[in-house]
Amino acid sequence: MVTRTIRKNDELREAITEKVDRIIVKGELAGHLNTAMKIKIVSKWTVGLLAASLAATPLTGPLNIALFAPIASLTGLEATFIIIVATVGTGLVLLICRDYKKVSFCEFNDDGEAEVVIERF
Numbered sequence: 071m072v073t074r075t076i077r078k079n080d081e082l083r084e085a086i087t088e089k090v091d092r093i094i095v096k097g098e099l100a101g102h103l104n105t106a107m108k109i110k111i112v113s114k115w116t117v118g119l120l121a122a123s124l125a126a127t128p129l130t131g132p133l134n135i136a137l138f139a140p141i142a143s144l145t146g147l148e149a150t151f152i153i154i155v156a157t158v159g160t161g162l163v164l165l166i167c168r169d170y171k172k173v174s175f176c177e178f179n180d181d182g183e184a185e186v187v188i189e190r191f
Contacts, residue, residue, distance in 0.1 A: 072090050072091045072092070073090070073092040073094065074092075074093055075093075075094040076093060076094070077096050077097045077099060078099065079157075079158065079159065082095060082099065082158075082162065083159070086162065086165050086166065086169065086170075089169070090190075091191070092187065092188070092189050092190070093170075093188040093189075094186075094187050095185065095186040095187075096183055096185050097184065100175070100183070100184040100185050102158050103163075103166075103186050104175040104184070105151060105154045106151075106154050106163045107166070109160075109164070109167065166188060169190065170190055171190065171191060172187075172189040173186065173187070173189075174186070174187045
């Protein structure tokens with residue numbers, strides 16, 4: 071079983087693309103990912119609307135809460151959640167939901183930082 075420890079979004083994307091068996095996400099990205107994984111509880115229609123809206127929203131420059139208000143009102147999701155999903159990446163979160171069966175979150179691991187463990191089996 072291959073295990074990889076990561077801290078950056080691009081490292082997470084690479085590990086998922088390579089179908090690493092066990093991914094340990096640490097630090098700030100772990101907290102964002104834990105929040106973003108709540109996407110599992112929303113309907114497929116909401117996920118589709120969220121993905122389309124985020125794709126149509128320019129994310130260059132500073133993120134503006136006002137851009138996310140219409141998306142939040144249409145989907146019923148909080149703006150903070152939408153910003154975090156946009157930060158991690160909707161496609162990446164959906165890949166994790168599809169390809170990985172076990173996701174566990176530890177707010178403070180032995181190092182005193184947040185940790186998410188994602189496993190394929």
